[in-house]
Amino acid sequence: MASPTYLLPDLRTVPLARDLAEHGDRPALLTVDGEISYRELAGRVAATADRLGTRRRLVLLTVTGNTVDAVVGYLAALAGGHPVLLAPVGHTDSLVEAYDPDVVLGPGGHGIPQVRERRAGSAHDLHPDLALLLSTSGTTGSPKLVRLSHDNVQANAEAIAGYLDIRDTDRAATTLPMHYCYGLSVVNSHLLRGAALILTDLSVADTCFWDLFRARGGTSFAAVPYTFDLLERVGFAGMDLPRLRYVTCAGGRLAPDRVVRWADQGRRAGWRLVVMYGQTEATARMAYLPPELAATRPGSIGVPVPGGSFRIAPVDGQPDGTGELVYTGPNVMLGYAHRPSDLRLGRQVSELRTGDLARRGDDGLYELVGRRSRFAKICGLRVDPQRVETVLETHGIAAACLGDDDTLVVAVPAGVEGTQVRRLVRRECGLPGRAVRVLVLDALPRLATGKLDYPAVRRAAAQRSDDGGPDAAGTGVDGRRDADGGAADGVGGGDGRPVDLCRLYAEVLDRDDVTDRDSFVGLDGDSLSYVEMSVRLEQTLGHLPADWHTRAIRDLHPSRQPSRRRWRALETSVALRAAAIVLIVGSHLPVFHLKGGAHLLLAVAGFNFARFQLTGADRRHRNRHLWGSIGRVAVPSMIWIALAWALTDDYRLSNVVLLNAVLGPHDGRSEWHFWFVEALVYILLALAVLTALPWVDRAERRWPFGLPVALLAVGLVGRYELFGLAGYPDLPSAVVVFWLFVLGWAAARATGVAQRVLVTVVALATVPGFFGEPGRELLIVAGFALLVWVPHVPGTAWLNRVAALLAGSSLYIYLSHWQVYPRLDDLPRWVVLVACLVVGVGVARVAEWISGRITAVRRATGRRAVATGGRRTGPAGWFPSDRENTRPGSPAAVADLPRP
Structure with missing residues (x-):
């Protein structure tokens, strides 16, 4: 042409x-x-x-x-x-x-x-x-x-x-x-x-x-x-x-x-x-x-x-x-x-x-191992920022890294835990904490090509340094000053004395790396430590926003909160947990006949599972956290039941290993005592396996409300014993009550009125008829409605402290009350109820002390404890961490199901 x-x-x-x-x-x-x-x-x-x-x-x-x-x-x-x-x-x-x-x-x-x-x-x-x-x-x-x-x-x-x-x-x-x-x-x-x-x-x-x-x-x-x-x-x-x-x-x-x-x-x-x-x-x-x-x-x-x-x-x-x-x-x-x-x-x-x-390679293929021109010499160490990005990527964390003569800047998107990033980087590079600055941005800046925009990261780092904006930098509670040179936040306490929120978090979570850019969830707080943390913060600040656990500590400063009110606020899930453990123990004595707490607490467990376990962390971190939570429920329960088995004739080996629902016997007088613990552990084990699957993890992140709704449909098969399940009279309780757990999960993920109405309607449609006891079913539905629609209930300083004490000790109150009240049968019922609560709280304190000693020994030998809940992660914090059900006074709730 x-x-x-x-x-x-x-x-x-x-x-x-x-x-x-x-x-x-x-x-x-x-x-x-x-x-x-x-x-x-x-x-x-x-x-x-x-x-x-x-x-x-x-x-x-x-x-x-x-x-x-x-x-x-x-x-x-x-x-x-x-x-x-x-x-x-x-x-x-x-x-x-x-x-x-x-x-x-x-x-x-x-x-x-x-x-x-x-x-x-x-x-x-x-x-x-x-x-x-x-x-x-x-x-x-x-x-x-x-x-x-x-x-x-x-x-x-x-x-x-x-x-x-x-x-x-x-x-x-x-x-x-x-x-x-x-x-x-x-x-x-x-x-x-x-x-x-x-x-x-x-x-x-x-x-x-x-x-x-x-x-x-x-x-x-x-x-x-x-x-x-x-x-x-x-x-x-x-x-x-x-x-x-x-x-x-x-x-x-x-x-x-x-x-x-x-x-x-x-x-x-x-x-x-x-x-x-x-x-x-x-x-x-x-x-x-x-x-x-x-x-x-x-x-x-x-x-x-x-x-x-x-x-x-x-x-x-x-x-x-x-x-x-x-x-x-x-x-x-x-x-x-x-x-x-x-x-x-x-x-x-x-x-x-x-x-x-x-x-x-020997096969003729070429492999990149780093970037020559981006090397930085920090504190005398040669650091490859690209290598750091690669290491973080293997943990599911997208990052943009820049180095200069004295600091490695690691920019990460919102939702990533700054403390975890700093630990990974320090471990990889051998840098001191002061040399690693984690910059949390709304999103990593990118060019129109999709590549990371490093100049924009550098500008953001300079701006944050100048204006004191929130990044995840800082030397932690030991240094008392953050990387920008600003003093750590101190706020006025209830008695007029200044309270350092970072120190408060460090005390409750037993951490030495807290900065004012961290959040409760980012510090791997669990549901038991959540109880104590929420009450102590409310006492300090006078009011807490509903999403305080995901906010940076610096955003909780009193200047950013409503003015202090006469009435204190108590989070509904904490109030439900404390009330439920009292109702459960009281109904077993019996002081009164108000049942349904255990099943309500299953919904609370699912609610907390969604809030604390399904964080923005990568899939592997989530899964490790969940397995740790399972251990914090199962291990102390097995230890206590083993002691009771050795000292009494109330239990059998199947109880000790939490397999009574599977191995039986199903007709004993006391084997049913721990059905709740078994059901909770079985549910969490199933979810640990399920959420470890990459496609399930992706589905949960993409459809945070849709996935639990889909699982709710599966749970209703067990609730109504469809597809022939009714022919198995000894069906494990976990199968029957799974629907309540995922209903609570869906409630936590409900982001608008329509979704909240949906989960409430599902509760109204599925709870009635489950027991054939209108009073019990009304209690469950009412408590669930409070959980969905009322983030906080009114309280006072002393009431909140008592609620926190009971909710935080609920697992041990539940485990121990079976051995306490039969031995005080001659005393007035209300005295026995108080005794059961006091003994449970005491057992929890002992367990907490043992946990603290174990943590101290580990640190002394250079193997820092990996416990997610800090002070209450050990024996006192066995209830599933994070949003699981650790806080669901679930243990107490256990005894709520009718005997077989």
């Missing part, structure tokens, strides 16, 4: 842009409004190139998105031989000022860009090989540009099209911006092969994106690591995408375990995952991991792209075989441009020193 009229015989151009018409009437660009064929695209490109003229000029293209205008303008400049500088919208002015372009292309109408000539000729001496100018690594508005030649663009497009096996039937969605080299490589490689581009600026998190993708027959899309987080949130695994052939990933490191998981998902769904590695300085790609190796070599970047090669350059201090990765190939840039005069320069670079540390 003859060359278009706008080309001069000696003009160098990029073939993929020049030869568009050779693909005829095949679709080239697909949008929500229709499609444009290659023939029509070639015509628009030719018309725009004619307007640019035959004399080479510097063209700046303002990229407002992945639009037809932008694609036409880009191709017109390349086809016409004009060097083109891609400028993302919002940064055009700075680049115009820095490089003084001759022509500016902007959004026009009808798919034709607007041409704004700034001069008739050119103000620049442009090297004949220069074709494309891109900001480095996708940064926006940077005056430092990468100079790429016609051969660079064409060669890299051919290499990518080759190893991806791009076909003319393929249709790729533009999930990345054109001004980013990765996004631009998708455009180049597909146009080279006559494939189609689905032009869109929609996010993969947008339902409309997938509607368009399916409607236009999408076969591939490009992703950065962050994209996969979005894909998990939108349920990508369950989507019907029949034409999807492959997904590419570049722009950052995707953790090996995620590579394996996504590659396996693709294999099962019929598409391939292609992990790639590149830099703007190499036009886009330098290496790719063959899809069939993703499962066995997920940590590798793979092999060089066709036409390229690697070598490992030695680096001082690195072991043999590890050094800087150096790339050679036809896609290596001409060099950098810092000013307009640099545009006249030819090739200054023959090979690309990537700045990445790498090694070559």
